[in-house]
Amino acid sequence: MVRIKAVLSALSVCVALLGYLPLQPYLDPLARWFFPAALAFSLYRRGRGGSLSGRVLTPLSIALFLYVASGFSMANMILVTADLLVLFLAIRMLGEKSGRNYLQILALSLFCLASSSLFNLSALFLLYLLLLLLLLAVSLVVLTFHAHDPEIALARGELKKVLAVSCLMPVASLPILLVFFVLMPRTPYPFWDFLNRDAVKEVGFSETVSPGGSSSVSEVKSVAFRAVCPKLPEPRLYWRGIVLNGFQDNAWVRLPMPPEQSLRLGRGETVHQEIYPEPSRTRYLPALNIPRQLSGVRHDESADAVFRARRAPDTRIKYQADSIISEVMQVTGGIERDFYLRLPRTVSARVRAQGRELSRPGLGVEEKLRLLERFFRAQGLSFATTGLPIGADPLDDFLYAKKRGNCEFFASSSAILLRLAGVPARLVGGYRGGTYNEMGGYYLVTEDMAHVWVEVYLEGRGWLTVDPSAWSVGFSRRGGVGQTLRMYLDALGFYWNKAVITYDLEKQLALARTVGAKARDFRFPAGWARPLVGFTLMGLSLAALYALFQRRPRTREERVLRRFLRVVRRRYPLAGTDRCGLYELAERIDDPQLREFVAIYGQAVYRDQRLQDDELAKLKEIIRVLSQHQS
């Protein structure tokens, strides 16, 4: 025999853990450590057959509430709420457990899981939800037995049956869950916006470039975005985000650009991408270089092919982009050269001298570029993310002393050298590379792929893409990221985002429209399939008709008997109409109407006679009366 109390107690521990674990990384240390301590303490106390009384717990919970709530502000209300939920759950675990207390544990755990969705949108949530749903169902059923009699004990076989039936519930509710999820009412905009702020970290992609800020760059492997598009050759994977065209002190920034008109109708194939960025604070929308147009999110577009969302995409969004894979962006009407020849506040003498070297008269832009590349290669500059030059003039340090730097050093120094040489140049920030996920058919671009390169203006041709980092020693994208398992997991996360996280009112309406349109525009497929479908449908309807005909009673006697039995079954559900003869039935159910029917029917039919019209009418009348009496 298994005591229901013990089962319920074990279940409540599991459920509470499922509520706590998804929240755990985001909690304050107090809540984070109080819960496991309380759980361990309650298990220890239970082993000794006791629990803390309300006289201890009520003041404790009030004190904890006051302590945590004192840190409340509009900015961290979600965090405070999560802390409180976990603390209350922990206190509930410590206390005595009546049926009501168990229900509170279940509800608090569910709320904890729900609040975790405000911190993290990963697919792991589904696992937690399914597990919690399963355990909640089982716990609620077991709790019903507990309410019936708290001391009840079930035999192992009985317990197995109870658990099996309670597991049936979450399994059966899964398809209904999907239907509800698709149909539940949604709004395009939230009523109260503050709930949607989630803690998004600053990303590798940056809106300013100032080399020399720190001696190392951390390699953040977090996902920047995923882009569904065909697989492209590696050298073409430049994702354009922002163009930095001027200086603020010594840092590259984006300044309002002079009017110009760029044409992106250059030669090259057009690639359509569907991009799913991770939530971030940057409004720049990356797309393959050179993006021609973008849709799916409200944005502003500038002439240097930079797309900026009107609202920071701090929730999950997606957008479509069309890009022309080309190295040159044409400009009609020329550019304002002076704007693109401005220099930072400090440029070292050595760099100025090198710039003068490049600006010798008689050299074309392409020759200057070649000279620059030769200079870079001659310096033996290596690509690195640690041990970077810092100090008063990091670019000078990079070119002549340390000779190591990341893409910011390469791009920044070459653009300044080009400007010194009288060639308009600007920086382009974005990402380079990407891991193609064959399962999902998309590129996975992580923050460590953030990259800066240079665009050089060629008179008559336009802006030419130049990546000075390629002139370094040992520059290559680190491969080996494509481990199959990682890709599988990422594909799972991607589809989770695609199907669940980004589902919104618009998609809901689109789905309804599609279903409606499909239903309206249903056509038989053409060709050989058409007659096949026709024949199948005809065959099915014939079969259905035949089955109906077979089931239909042949004579009016059979029909009236069938109606009679139906009515009797409804009126006397336990009479067992199918297990006894008519006379026996009449005897068993003491009803004069019934007896009369049986008498008339038996008189005729059991003597191999047909029912007379008046008899039939009488029988029908009896059936009518019987069916009316039902209510």
Next chain:
Amino acid sequence: MGVAAVNTGNNLLFLIVSSMLAFMAVSGVLGWLNIRGLSVTVHTPDEVYAGLETLISIRIENRKRFLPSFLITASVSGSSTSFILLDPGQPETGSLLLAFQGRGMHELPGALIGSHFPVNFFIRYTSVRVPGSFPVFPAPLAAVAQSPGGTPDAGTARSHLAKGYDGELAKISDYLGGEPLKLIHWRLSAKHEVFKVKEMTATATEPVVLEVDLLPGRDLEERLSHGAFLINRLLKGGRPVGLKLGDRIIAPGSTRPHRLKLLGELAVYGKD
């Protein structure tokens, strides 16, 4: 939580709310299935007296093919019994303590089947017809004065010992004439002026026919109650009892079925 989901547009909250709604729907269906397909039969004991609490056994069978029924409470006329688990095709029996008011043929009003299963937020009920009817005998009412003999089981009846021929010697009395000669105590008679006779108790008592209309009592019900008491008392004493109901006479008998027949007659007397 639903409001939070709509407000934040957070699909994970939508998932939670959907799962709760789905769970509610499924638990509703399961609760409905749980109390469906149950058939109830009630077995009443042979003797049920009006106004007296009687143990009645109730038998519930789960006629569903696969699904067991859990935590079923069956109540009949306010008295209820519970079944933790009803496996398909395996009937379970419980008992109810019921009292029926008034004699006559009774039918049970139907059993109310209820269950908290699967979730203890609501109780679902369904009523199930309980087939069959049974007689409720008049409540026995002691009728001391009219208890004419036999081997009584209570003190007051001792003075009404029936005289017999083949039992124990009860006492010696004067000869009143009419006693069989074999009962005359010759030895004692020789010592007295009058004949002395042995008074023996009876083993095989004389049959008696109760006439309902002549039984004591203020009204018919009281007379019938006395009748029921007498039938039980006399038959317990081994004395054959018959019954005269108006013009109808039921010949005396002393078996248990006969007793039940008599009580049954009393139960329905005047109810036609």
